[in-house]
Amino acid sequence: xxxxxxxxxxxxxECIQLLEQTKGSVEIAEVGTPFIIxxxxxxxxxxxxxxxxxxxxxxxxxxxxxxxxxxxxxEAGASIVTVLGVSHDxxxxxxxxxxxxxxxxxxxxxxNVHDLATRTKEIDEMGVDYIxxxxxxxVQQSGQDPLEELKIVNKVINHxxxxxxxxxxxxxxxxxVNEGAEIIVVGGAICNAKNRAKMxxxxxxxxxx
Amino acid sequence: xxxxxxxxxxxxxECIQLLEQTKGSVEIAEVGTPFIIxxxxxxxxxxxxxxxxxxxxxxxxxxxxxxxxxxxxxEAGASIVTVLGVSHDxxxxxxxxxxxxxxxxxxxxxxNVHDLATRTKEIDEMGVDYIxxxxxxxVQQSGQDPLEELKIVNKVINHxxxxxxxxxxxxxxxxxVNEGAEIIVVGGAICNAKNRAKMxxxxxxxxxx
Numbered sequence: 001x002x003x004x005x006x007x008x009x010x011x012x013x014e015c016i017q018l019l020e021q022t023k024g025s026v027e028i029a030e031v032g033t034p035f036i037i038x039x040x041x042x043x044x045x046x047x048x049x050x051x052x053x054x055x056x057x058x059x060x061x062x063x064x065x066x067x068x069x070x071x072x073x074x075e076a077g078a079s080i081v082t083v084l085g086v087s088h089d090x091x092x093x094x095x096x097x098x099x100x101x102x103x104x105x106x107x108x109x110x111x112n113v114h115d116l117a118t119r120t121k122e123i124d125e126m127g128v129d130y131i132x133x134x135x136x137x138x139v140q141q142s143g144q145d146p147l148e149e150l151k152i153v154n155k156v157i158n159h160x161x162x163x164x165x166x167x168x169x170x171x172x173x174x175x176x177v178n179e180g181a182e183i184i185v186v187g188g189a190i191c192n193a194k195n196r197a198k199m200x201x202x203x204x205x206x207x208x209x
Numbered sequence: 210x211x212x213x214x215x216x217x218x219x220x221x222x223e224c225i226q227l228l229e230q231t232k233g234s235v236e237i238a239e240v241g242t243p244f245i246i247x248x249x250x251x252x253x254x255x256x257x258x259x260x261x262x263x264x265x266x267x268x269x270x271x272x273x274x275x276x277x278x279x280x281x282x283x284e285a286g287a288s289i290v291t292v293l294g295v296s297h298d299x300x301x302x303x304x305x306x307x308x309x310x311x312x313x314x315x316x317x318x319x320x321n322v323h324d325l326a327t328r329t330k331e332i333d334e335m336g337v338d339y340i341x342x343x344x345x346x347x348v349q350q351s352g353q354d355p356l357e358e359l360k361i362v363n364k365v366i367n368h369x370x371x372x373x374x375x376x377x378x379x380x381x382x383x384x385x386v387n388e389g390a391e392i393i394v395v396g397g398a399i400c401n402a403k404n405r406a407k408m409x410x411x412x413x414x415x416x417x418x
Contacts, residue, residue, distance in 0.1 A: 008274070034278045037269050040249035060246050063270050063293060064320060064345045065217070069243045076247075084272060086295040088321055090347040111273060112297055136273045138299040 001177070001207040004057060005200065006165070006187035008032030012043050018196055019051050025200035026190075028080065028183065030057040041076035048077030055079040061109055063087045066094025074102035080129070085110040085119055089126070096127045105129040107163060107183075111136050116152050124157045130183060131157060135166030145172060150179050170199070173206045210386070210416040213266060214409065215374070215396035217241030221252050227405055228260050234409035235399075237289065237392065239266040250285035257286030264288040270318055272296045275303025283311035289338070294319040294328055298335070305336045314338040316372060316392075320345050325361050333366045339392060340366060344375030354381060359388050379408070382415045 005026045007015045019029055029051065031043045036058065048056045058078035062069045066083060073081040083095040085108050092108060099106045107130040113119045120131055133149035146166045153162050164176055165185035176184060186203055193199035214235045216224045228238055238260065240252045245267065257265045267287035271278045275292060282290040292304040294317050301317060308315045316339040322328045329340055342358035355375045362371050373385055374394035385393055395412055402408035 009277075033272070034274060034281060036249065037245060037267075037278055038249050038281050040245065040247050040251065042249065058246075061270075061272050063242070063272070063318075064347055065243060066347055068218075068346075069246055072243060072247050084295075086293075086321060088345050088347050091345065094347055112295060136297050136300065137277075138273055138275055138297050138303055 001181065001209070002027040002183045003200065003204050003207060004028035004030050004163075004183050004185040005190050006030040006032050006059070006185055007043070007191070008034050008187055010191060012039070012046060015043065015047065016050060018191065019047065019054060021197040022190070022200035025197075025204040026054065028055045028057050030059050030185065031078075032187070033059045033061050036060060041072065044073065044076040044078050057082065057107065059109075061111075062091060062095055064091055066091035067098045068094070070095040070098035070104075070106075071102070074098060074104045078104065080105045080107050082107045082109045082132070084108070085113040085123060085131075089122070092123060092126050092128065099129075107132050108160075109134050109165075110149070110153070116149055117156050120153050120156050124160050128160050130163045131160045132163035132165055132183070132185070134164075137166070140167040147172070147175055147179060150176065150181060154180060170203060173203055177206050177208060210390065210418070211236040211392045212409065212413050212416060213237035213239050213372075213392050213394040214399050215239040215241050215268070215394055216252070216400070217243050217396055219400060221248070221255060224252065224256065225259060227400065228256065228263060230406040231399070231409035234406075234413040235263065237264045237266050239268050239394065240287075241396070242268045242270050245269060250281065253282065253285040253287050266291065266316065268318075271300060271304055273300055275300035276307045277303070279304040279307035279313075279315075280311070283307060283313045287313065289314040289316050291316045291318045291341070293317070294322040294332060294340075298331070301332060301335050301337065308338075316341050317369075318343050318374075319358070319362070325358055326365050329362050329365050333369050337369050339372045340369045341372035341374055341392070341394070343373075346375070349376040356381070356384055356388060359385065359390060363389060379412060382412055386415050386417060
């Protein structure tokens with residue numbers, strides 16, 4: 001199990017500080033979508049350069065031009081690139097081609113996929129590495145959390161590994177670990193913690209090796 | 210009717226050159242998704258500064274954190290921001306809030322929306338400015354084009370205006386103009402033309418004023 005920290009709302013300087021503070025607890029540094037919208041591949045390049053042992057995930061949430069857009073992320077130093085589960089099959093297949101060419105990995109973000117079991121089965125046959133259930137930030141206030149979706153995905157995947165994102169916090173991580181996921185994505189719970197190092201270490205402590 | 214040129218594959222210098230060459234023909238300069246992935250808001254800021262009379266569309270294809278991500282685009286100088294039709298209602302509503310706060314506009318990209326008529330009716334009630342039918346780049350090779358989808362959208366919208374994107378070229382623009390759309394998005398047909406100024410002028414010539 002790996003702990004991924006989603007860097008969405010911090011400046012690049014703050015991200016670097018956070019990754020210094022959480023060394024040993026965080027395996028994957030996610031350059032979040034708003035961060036990419038604002039800065040492009042600059043944070044991907046910079047984090048990859050400064051933390052060569054940390055995997056960088058570019059949360060590009062690709063919806064079209066899969067191979068072309070993924071190429072840009074991998075060329076900037078990303079190890080993992082995200083594509084949306086609601087995109088065309090051809091788009092996901094393009095991202096998979098790009099990943100193969102760059103020795104990188106593909107995470108499919110299942111945000112707002114309606115028939116989750118059926119779409120997961122389809123995507124599981126496409127050679128992607130991770131299928132990530134994801135409760136959108138914009139609906140987390142309504143009390144939704146990703147555990148039930150994780151159970152659905154875990155039941156039907158044969159090739160890919162599962163990942164989980166969307167409001168994961170200290171109080172919910174144990175249930176997720178019990179259900180099982182290769183990657184657990186944590187954003188605000190670490191980024192907004194008073195003591196980020198302690199919070200990351202505590203959350204990492206729940207994960208199975 | 211407005212002509213929008215999608216800038217996806219050119220460098221910033223080439224984009225500026227293109228916008229110089231096509232002055233008077235192009236009303237909206239789209240900073241395309243791959244361009245944003247690579248450079249963030251840099252091209253939005255730069256094009257807005259150099260061409261104050263051209264509207265800049267940031268094709269962020271927002272899927273979550275609608276208000277937060279749209280804020281970044283409008284603050285950089287975008288006049289129009291895109292959000293995906295396949296996203297949660299709450300996300301589209303967040304982009305609409307951001308647009309109202311910044312005196313900007315919202316375009317919903319209907320790429321890979323399955324029940325187009327139903328979803329268009331829902332989105333049409335949310336206060337968005339444009340609903341854009343869009344044949345994904347990744348499926349254009351299969352011969353799909355956006356005209357049939359444009360007819361479906363035009364039939365059901367009452368508030369928003371329609372827009373159309375995806376492989377539009379000189380041979381197909383007349384049928385689109387006949388069907389009617391407020392914004393016609395052209396990418397490769399202008400960007401890859403030998404004489405970009407001539408092509409843009411010729412395409413603009415088809416549009417109704």
